[in-house]
Amino acid sequence: MTENYPESRRFEKIHTVIHEDSNVASLFVANEIASLINEKQKLGKKTVIGLATGSTPTKVYEYLVKFHKEGKLSFKNVVTFNLDEYFPMEPSSIHSYVRFMNEHLFDHIDIEPDNIHIPDGTLKGEEVRQYCHDYEEKIQNVGGIDIQILGIGRTGHIGFNEPGSALNSKTRLIRLDRVTRLDAASDFFGEENVPRKAITMGVGTILSAKRIILMAWGEGKSPIIKEAVEGKIKESVPATFLQHHENCDFVLDDASASSLTRVKTPWLVSECEWNEKLIKTATIWLSEKLKKAILKLTNEDYNEYGMGNLVAEIGSAEQINLKVFNQLQRTITGWPGGKPNAEDSQRPERALPFPKTSLIFSPHPDDDVISMGGTLLRLVDQGHNVHVAYQTSGNIAVFDDEVIRFLDFATDIQEENKELKKKFKEVRAFLASKQPGQIDNDEIQQFKGLIRKGEALAACRYCGIPEKNAHFLNLPFYETGAVRKKPYTEKDIKITYDLLNALKPQQIFAAGDLSDPHGTHRVCLQVVYKAVERFLEEGAEWIRHCYIWLYRGAWQEWEIADMEMAVPIGPKDMKRKINAIFKHQSQKDSAMFPGHDEREFWQRAEQRNKETANRYNALGMAEYEAIEGFVRYNFNFN
Structure with missing residues (x-):
């Protein structure tokens, strides 16, 4: 507590x-x-x-x-x-x-x-x-x-x-x-x-x-x-x-x-015991509150907003400003997999080994490109061995019309296939009599999962990820056919453990978006953590040298004070990221579960990434088109 x-x-x-x-x-x-x-x-x-x-x-x-x-x-x-x-x-x-x-x-x-x-x-x-x-x-x-x-x-x-x-x-x-x-x-x-x-x-x-x-x-x-x-x-x-x-x-x-x-601004209610994280948080807050770049903040600014004891403790506003400015500057990198042959003591990622095996966990089949598509493209372009693990099928987010459209195409291609035509007739009959909220039968759930799988593979091809590097885990906790899921079990952990054991990545990216309104992201992250903990308990050497970076999903971005790696995205890569999102056609125009924001996912992603860049710029950093942010998960080696 x-x-x-x-x-x-x-x-x-x-x-x-x-x-x-x-x-x-x-x-x-x-x-x-x-x-x-x-x-x-x-x-x-x-x-x-x-x-x-x-x-x-x-x-x-x-x-x-x-x-x-x-x-x-x-x-x-x-x-x-x-x-x-x-x-x-x-x-x-x-x-x-x-x-x-x-x-x-x-x-x-x-x-x-x-x-x-x-x-x-x-x-x-x-x-x-x-x-x-x-x-x-x-x-x-x-x-x-x-x-x-x-x-x-x-x-x-x-x-x-x-x-x-x-x-x-x-x-x-x-x-x-x-x-x-x-x-x-x-x-x-x-x-x-x-x-x-x-x-x-x-x-x-x-x-x-x-x-x-x-x-x-x-x-x-x-x-x-x-x-x-x-x-x-x-x-x-x-x-x-x-x-x-x-x-x-x-x-x-x-x-x-x-x-x-x-919790958010404790300096406004009482004197604080200042630590590195709180100093960074407070300085960024003050900069944004006053709409002044960090290096322009004065002693009077800090005093007026309850941070006089911080100035007294550190010495001057200038010292605080420079300290936080340098911390922010060091989060920005165009090399999310580490820059080879570079001094890396002040960089978010290590220079070696190069290239790295980077494993991206994507809770649904489109979270990878929506949430970190620019970083994914950068990793591929810079020669890393990028794998994507799609943790769930995402089958409940496919409209019934999509199933009919794909089966219609299949029956036209195979006109003589009587078994396929019979199956199509059965599917149409089920969907025609389906009640609002009724769970699809197993076969239709499978069809919907295959639609999402095909879209994910199309996005991988577009981004330059080999199809063999796309892993469809279909974690059992998700496969209920309903929004309400089962608790995760040993089966979910074992599937994740086996993939990690096979790849032994130097980098893991996972969705740390605990605000996901449907809970899937939260469960998927817990499963990853459980698998990682198992390697730590076994004393696996490779996991001790693996960095885990957490990205946010479509619902919310990290606070800048929390970001430990910020990857700039230029106009060209922003367009490529959006094109990769477009490959998920069943989620285009109108998603089954839009959450609180009715805009399309590419619109949310673009605005969020641009807003992050604008906030960095307003704090006095270099001006970028867009930025994707990450927080590093710290292992407990005890």
Whole structure:
């Protein structure tokens, strides 16, 4: 857990507990819930818990199930009330919160079925009002909610209480905000399939709970967490109403807490203990705040923004400026694989060995060119032995029309192939009767995976990577046919381990984009780490000399203060990178899962890379067309 001086929390209006990652944070929450259940059980009392759905609480439920299976926890005395449910919604649907709760919790514990309460998505319209009134009454009849678990939406919604929800609102039918529907679009295979309404507990219902724990993971949640914790109470951000509650904690990981003032700019709240990283972060922040190049910052600038003790400690603004300027300058390199025959003590990468075997892990079949296409091209051009490992098939991101288009082509080429024509007819029949969000059968999943594979090979050929250097791992955790994936297992680690063992690369590039809204990038990185840890445990010599560079996916770029290698991309290479992205035609024009940004991936990548270059330029560095940034992962050799 991150500890801070009390005065550093003076901007925070809600108590926050920050853990290093979501796994540790989830265990913390699960332990509190389990303790309350056991404590009340000894007193012969029921524990009433308000439950949330979505990706945020799943690990908490996993721990609760684990405690139960170990004989440490019984749910016989537990009564649950879920926050919300889509409307209309059949309980058997893969999108139903009834099904979600059964799969993640209820099917694995000893809770009494009569003690489970989830809003009913099958009601007739005229029945909803009375049902909601009865839901509130049931909560009151069991003495109210002892502990309410919450996540938080990008708009600041809690439950499905959208912006504009009243402080005293109760359980009711609401219309979903467009941003909420966009965020849910991936689960429903398109925004058009997302229900427009939901039944939700109200803000007033939530605030009546005796204890509230709101959880949030990842950088993507950090802006709304800052607003909810430090901002003014307002109906446009329903989570700010939690500031009224006397027993509410926000349990966060480091990433979701990263925008809080005490984390992002601690010098604004109290005197800091300065280290190299904090000095660099603060100086870049001040430069951008004042729109002045780093070398132009003055003693007065530092003093005015709470960094007078830094000037006193270092000696002068000029010394600080030069120190940080040189650090930034040394991150910039046009030789991502290392420059041969060059003095490399101040360079991000080593000169030797040359050429290197560079292995790029790409979670989906296009992340390599979207996220680091310019660097990939530079590695190839400079003679390195570049391999790409596509970790998942990416098959769920292919539109049904693409399957028909490819099969149509195949049947035209092989007009006499009766078996192929029969197969085409079966596929068309399945897709014609397919319901929104229905999982494809295994065969169609395979076809969609082959489409993504063909596009990845086309991009490799364009970039000059031999087809034999393209590795399609198809990690098993991904192959569910649905947005929700299985946890990774030993099979995923073994596949990754075997590839690393065969290549023994001097360089590894992996997606460090933990803000990926669908979680695939996060799991893929964990699998790589697990495989690497295994080599370290075995004492493999090659891994000790391998550098791991983390790039960011389509969702977010590294902060400049974090970047340890910045690879400039000229206009010509930027165009080549975009052309490589275009090879992924099934993702062109309209991707299945665009996330929060509806632009095409090449547009996002181009703007992000150009913005990074502009920020370097504004700090006083050389002016470049575009830049791709990387952070180096440091091994623990102990």
